Amino acid sequence: MFEKSISDYLQKHGYPHLQLKAALFDMDGVLFNSMPYHADAWHKVMERHGLHLSREEAYLHEGRTGASTINIVYQRQFGKDASPELIEGIYAEKSKEFNSHPEPERMPGAWETLQKVKAAGITPVLVTGSGQHSLLDRLTHNFPGMFDRSHMVTAFDVKYGKPNPEPYLMGLEKAGVQAHEAIVVENAPIGVQAGVAAGIFTIAVNTGPLDGQVLLDAGANLLFPSMQALCDNWQELLDALKK
Template sequence: GTINMVCQRQLGREATPEEVKNIYKEKSKEFNTYPQADRMPGAWELLQKVKAAGLLPMVVTGSGQTSLLNRLEENFPGMFRRELMVTAFDVKHGKPHPEPYLMALQKAGLKPEEAIVIENAPLGVESAVAAGIFTIAVNTGPLDCQVLLDAGANALFPSVQALCDGWEELINKLA
């Protein structure tokens, strides 16, 4: 989906299937040249709090890179189940379309009001909000926080650590 968006913006047309395949292959190759990133501060502790609250951690990603999915297991052992993941290969329409989050709800057997999404990208926020799910934005990069709020986030935290630190208060308010 992202490749098509760029192709439309830059070339004024849809990318061909061969172009998508080649660009994705090159992107994956480039991605794998970088050293493995450390876990974000607070991420492991936040996931433990999510599980302790009786919630089911899931992954909804626009990526399909095996190396990325393997890193999730290395960084967060036993936290996610592959059969509950939604990746680029599972959907026809990627984020910001609601399909990825609607598929996650279906896989988990949940209604939108029974889920919470934690997102760090505007397109992901738009996708989750369009699926009708309460969406927490976490600013993990150089974005202006307002961009995430403008995308529709219901709550905003400046970092994963800040969300981890404020988790109990947030869950109490949502209850």
């Protein structure tokens, strides 16, 4: 089932095989079912500032740094960059709005997938565009023993952010592995673009309202309809990756 996708990837990059040592996970929409809250917070705060970003469009920007999302919308409406002060203010408001929601649940299948990853001797690495301390702190509580602090890439670490490959290249660096020794698990189009641009085998899990084709068009090597589906197929996938 997965052999063709793997063989296409190897052929494209000229690798003889994949040697899986690390799995690079996005956070929002992959580990936590937090995207509906993010989309709602972005929409409300942007409207407050006379900026138009629908909840649906928020999913297309998922994975970008907050500053980048604000600037895209601001440039579209006013034809110029937002000031650093305005960006800071809007992002602080957005974080406050997000935190007013109940705690996001773990994404169904995420904990079980991480347990399987760990059991296979593969290092889990977090690669998120989030700079919200609340969610990062929650990782330790919801996924105990899974992510070492030295294996996390957040908005505080990167200069460019997704869809630039920088976050995933940094993830490889932190794990001490090469591109063909890792996989990326993403749910957002620009996150998929970042993983692909970093030369890593990229798996998309469609946990939001977007059409799955959007994720395939972004370059995903494989598409699953949910984290649970990835979890259920993990052993078969692992066997195919090891071939």
